[in-house]
Amino acid sequence: MTQTPANWYDDGSGRLRYWDGSAWTDHFADTYVPPLPPAPSAPEAGFGPAQSTANWDYQPQATAQGDGFPANHDHAAPPTTDERADLGYAVPGAGGQDALADPFAAAPRQDSYPTTASAPKKKLPGWALALIITGIVLIVGAAVAIAFLFVNVANTTNNVFEDAVKELDNATTVPAELESTYWELDDAYRTDSCLDLMAVTTQNYRDSVGIENDTCAGAFNLYEDAASFYAYVESGEITGDSATLVAYESYTDAGQDFGDDASYTLVNVEGAWLFDTIEFD
Numbered sequence: 001m002t003q004t005p006a007n008w009y010d011d012g013s014g015r016l017r018y019w020d021g022s023a024w025t026d027h028f029a030d031t032y033v034p035p036l037p038p039a040p041s042a043p044e045a046g047f048g049p050a051q052s053t054a055n056w057d058y059q060p061q062a063t064a065q066g067d068g069f070p071a072n073h074d075h076a077a078p079p080t081t082d083e084r085a086d087l088g089y090a091v092p093g094a095g096g097q098d099a100l101a102d103p104f105a106a107a108p109r110q111d112s113y114p115t116t117a118s119a120p121k122k123k124l125p126g127w128a129l130a131l132i133i134t135g136i137v138l139i140v141g142a143a144v145a146i147a148f149l150f151v152n153v154a155n156t157t158n159n160v161f162e163d164a165v166k167e168l169d170n171a172t173t174v175p176a177e178l179e180s181t182y183w184e185l186d187d188a189y190r191t192d193s194c195l196d197l198m199a200v201t202t203q204n205y206r207d208s209v210g211i212e213n214d215t216c217a218g219a220f221n222l223y224e225d226a227a228s229f230y231a232y233v234e235s236g237e238i239t240g241d242s243a244t245l246v247a248y249e250s251y252t253d254a255g256q257d258f259g260d261d262a263s264y265t266l267v268n269v270e271g272a273w274l275f276d277t278i279e280f281d
Helices: 126-173 176-191 194-199 203-208
Strands: 007-010 016-019 024-028 230-239 242-253 256-269 272-280
Touching: 126 230, 176 194, 176 230, 176 242, 176 256, 176 272, 203 272
Parallel strands: none
Antiparallel strands: 007 016, 016 024, 230 242, 242 256, 256 272
């Protein structure tokens, strides 16, 4: 890897910063002030008038000296170190400086960037961090809601599947003529049809449940639609001229739920199956 030479570069913050060849320094172009030049050294011995190291102020003599200097001659004090000499340094970016006298005075270069060091990463502001956390919470909440929805859909699908399996089992285990007669009985109750009810029941059935002949009084005291009456045939079997059928029936009355298996016996009268008795488990 080629090492990036020392120079001024953008450190990623938009400011020019001095790169010393291996790391960033603390010098920025917009605030950098070149250092003061070193004070000139004292003259060597034997040159110029003798001076006292204790006091730079020269006290003139009243008469001419033996060293050849005229009387009342004043010697200027050496420059102090707080006087800044103008060495021609320009602010960074001006160009044309002595880079050896002040390495940080070299004009910043804009055509390259350090490859051996990267600018410090900026911290996220508070609002950005809060936005990220809020987004994570929303994503987690949405995931939980979707999972809950999938569970409900799975349960509903499972119930529908169970009902379908029951219907399939019924189709293979319940003789079609028995199931058809049951739904005729159900329709007679739902439509409050006394004629249809008497057509699928025997006198013994009507007497056992307290239904009067001809008027069917006492038969239609339950409004099936309002009571959410629900039923399905569970099993059925024919033995000669008699048969048995079991159906699950449920409904709601006065805010109370009822549900049980109803066991029916049927008899064959001139080729038609009629309900003869009913019992609840």
